[in-house]
Amino acid sequence: MALSMRCNVKSVFRFVHKSNSHRRLFKAGKATGTTSLPKAQVFSGIQPTGVPHLGNYLGALESWVALQDKYSTVMYSIVDLHSITQPQDPQMLRENILDMAASLLACGIDPTRSILFQQSQVSEHAELSWILGCLTSMPRLRHLPQWKMKSKQKNEGSVGLYTYPVLQAADILLYKYGQLCSSCVLILSRLYSQLCVRERVMLLLCRSTHVPVGEDQIQHLELAQDLARIFNNQYEEFFPEPCALLSGTRKVKSLRDPSSKMSKSDPQKLATVFLTDTPDDIVLKIRRAVTDLTSEVTYEPESRPGVSNLVSMHAAVSGQSVEEVVRLAEGMDTGQYKNVVAEAIVQTLQPIRLEIQRLRADRGHLESLLAKGAEKAHSLAAPVMTEVRKLVGFY
Numbered sequence: 001m002a003l004s005m006r007c008n009v010k011s012v013f014r015f016v017h018k019s020n021s022h023r024r025l026f027k028a029g030k031a032t033g034t035t036s037l038p039k040a041q042v043f044s045g046i047q048p049t050g051v052p053h054l055g056n057y058l059g060a061l062e063s064w065v066a067l068q069d070k071y072s073t074v075m076y077s078i079v080d081l082h083s084i085t086q087p088q089d090p091q092m093l094r095e096n097i098l099d100m101a102a103s104l105l106a107c108g109i110d111p112t113r114s115i116l117f118q119q120s121q122v123s124e125h126a127e128l129s130w131i132l133g134c135l136t137s138m139p140r141l142r143h144l145p146q147w148k149m150k151s152k153q154k155n156e157g158s159v160g161l162y163t164y165p166v167l168q169a170a171d172i173l174l175y176k177y178g179q180l181c182s183s184c185v186l187i188l189s190r191l192y193s194q195l196c197v198r199e200r201v202m203l204l205l206c207r208s209t210h211v212p213v214g215e216d217q218i219q220h221l222e223l224a225q226d227l228a229r230i231f232n233n234q235y236e237e238f239f240p241e242p243c244a245l246l247s248g249t250r251k252v253k254s255l256r257d258p259s260s261k262m263s264k265s266d267p268q269k270l271a272t273v274f275l276t277d278t279p280d281d282i283v284l285k286i287r288r289a290v291t292d293l294t295s296e297v298t299y300e301p302e303s304r305p306g307v308s309n310l311v312s313m314h315a316a317v318s319g320q321s322v323e324e325v326v327r328l329a330e331g332m333d334t335g336q337y338k339n340v341v342a343e344a345i346v347q348t349l350q351p352i353r354l355e356i357q358r359l360r361a362d363r364g365h366l367e368s369l370l371a372k373g374a375e376k377a378h379s380l381a382a383p384v385m386t387e388v389r390k391l392v393g394f395y
């Protein structure tokens, strides 16, 4: 699974030249008695607004799982504060939070290798969001997707919906420190002064928070980068700019309208494949997927979005390239091809569905996992917030 990184290299470059950042690089470990260098972290979030769908899985969750092997601090948050920007029934929300935890575990999130937690249980998210909100201009938020889409649907949106992306920036920026293992720390701290600028840039690039998301979150990530920059200019170099990590399948489209993205809240029942769909549900939805009048299978996202969406989903779930998949489909018409795609999706989702069912049954276990995750997240967020409060002038 290929991941691509979207970072603002120029700003990281600028960051390197500020002497403070340099010193801070060594400061982070003092509290633990080691000389430590901050390092790359992974942070991402998902709203507990129902069972994740194939778009969430291919655009984000699959890479969340893979990143557990590549980074030592990996954090995934069930962003319940974001979810209440739309009306939620309290009992349903409570259930959705635990169901989301079960879904993430079933996809392969391993609580021994990542910190899985509920956003509202770490109050620093809301606090940092307020501070960042005070640095954000109103026009900067007006054109961001969440507001544009959802305020239109409801005629008018809430203040929470409007400032949603500021909270997302706070989520990401809050987790800026990490510890390296002591031998790496020793080697790197000895070497740092001998590194050339390019190597220091690489080190700092690695240090920023990496955020695996689908394409729809890019503008939110850009706001997080801007807010890091604005905060640093206003107070002192403090927040490294985060980078988006995009998976190969950046945007899975709706099966009923391939001009829009697959979404949990799509009112059309056949538009979205959920991770809990049975094989029969999946076959039906794929068979009914909107394509076009050409029967050949090709990959032309602009002119043939429907069939191209099937091809890219098929490539992603089967671990093949788009070219391989198209070659495999030679001689088939789109009707026959849909059966192949459905089968490949069933193969991928079936074990996840069964595991979700198993995990959902033990609510106590899920609650205790989330409580432990919140404790760990809090222990990382608290020292950052202490520094932020000092910089802002609260003490």
Ligand SMILES: Nc1ncnc2c1ncn2[C@@H]1O[C@H](COP(=O)(O)OC(=O)[C@@H](N)Cc2c[nH]c3ccccc23)[C@@H](O)[C@H]1O
Binding pocket: 043, 044, 045, 046, 047, 048, 055, 056, 057, 058, 059, 060, 061, 079, 082, 167, 168, 171, 172, 211, 212, 213, 214, 215, 216, 217, 220, 249, 250, 251, 252, 253, 261, 262, 263
């Ligand atoms: N059709 C699709 N195709 C490809 N990818 C998709 C598709 N639909 C959703 N995604 C991706 O799934 C993740 C979770 O979606 P959410 O809408 O809950 O995701 C959201 O609503 C975020 N605002 C949650 C959030 C809050 N704080 C954060 C901090 C970092 C990253 C993310 C967050 C996302 O990565 C999203 O890009």
